[in-house]
Amino acid sequence: MRAMRAVFAASLVSAVAACSVPGPGEAPDGIHDPYEATNRKVHAFNRNVDQAFFSGSRRETREPGPVAQDFQLLVGNFADTVSLPRTVVNQVLQGRLGAASRNTLRFSLNATLGFGGLGDFASELGLERDESDFGETLAVWGVPEGAYQTLPLIGPSTERDTAGRVVDLFTDPLSYVVPRPQRYVGTAARALDTVGERARYSGAVEDVLYDSADGYAQLRLIYLQNRRFELGEDAPGGEIDPMAIDTEGF
Template identity: 65%
Template structure:
């Protein structure tokens, strides 16, 4: 029987997100952060959690797991995320990008040994990610307020709504049986840990060494996200990496 929950959830979340504030141009300095007090509390929680997980004396994921294995995990995580990317790009009306990612998935899932190797990139099909937050942006849903989400970190009302919908729009979840379907989730988690470890020095200098890591991460996230979506970024003349590491 057809499951209508994803469709209903999309409609509800889109409506809620659409009630948010206008785009970044309607806020001072292009940043709308009415929840700053609560956001800062969540940021402190995330920063303390990050310190416990990644600031130990050991070598960590990047120093323990061989680079070859890390690359295979990253490639597999990208491959299993492609069907969901295709769904979003179809909803965005981007048929060429959806077709390219369909080819990427087919090549990597077959010739690439179940996604372990990114052979599609060698054929000129570069990685191209998308999510329902981008779909909402294409549909004209405003960004809304800035949010810091527990564990997940910086976001916006629109992207948080998109993250909720993305929980239901992965086609693999409906065709891959349990427990095999969770292998992709684990791979995505390990890939995220690997990315955090790879850029550990830069992240540590901002998250644990800057005078106000909340403002730094907020600006960096909004700049990067709006650049991805082709929207106006705040503080275009500001270098978020040129931070004041004195304090705290």
């Protein structure tokens, strides 16, 4: 039954991802944003949340101490390890069997020799991180990007990537073999890792959100540049070079 639900969800969101495709001349500079008015409202909400919890304009920003840095490293390693089975599923669906095999080995090494995923033993052996998601799988399958979206709390996305996020909820093998409530530990770790990255890249994030003339447009361009570069697609026009700016924290 769960497998049938996953297949149904994949078919449904794939159709949704393809529902908004710009026609000739309707996407200036390669940016298709028909929901801009709504997106800007969500962006403003996200900005207020960020300002309340993270922004240096509300509190003094300090470099995390050694203990905090070590904790963030452990959380990041564990979040990566528990995400690997889902990554492997997507790489198999993309036909990237070599990458899927390497990530399977990476998971095995880190889950055992890496003390349950807290250590990154695999990277020391040359098996570096290679992430993937169902948004990338849809791109490989030829599903168009669709319209740009801003999601509450999550931030920049596209219709295709939003659909991918939904399907990824069903394609994580660990969610079917790990009982409740233990299965939510991985979700919590990924959330903490995101918070840690926000703090780690606070300068770059705040430059865009608070110091740009139009933080929404700037963040939209950075996201689309970076995401299309990752997928090997044509980047939108603009002055930002994805190779010249560190966007890992977004």
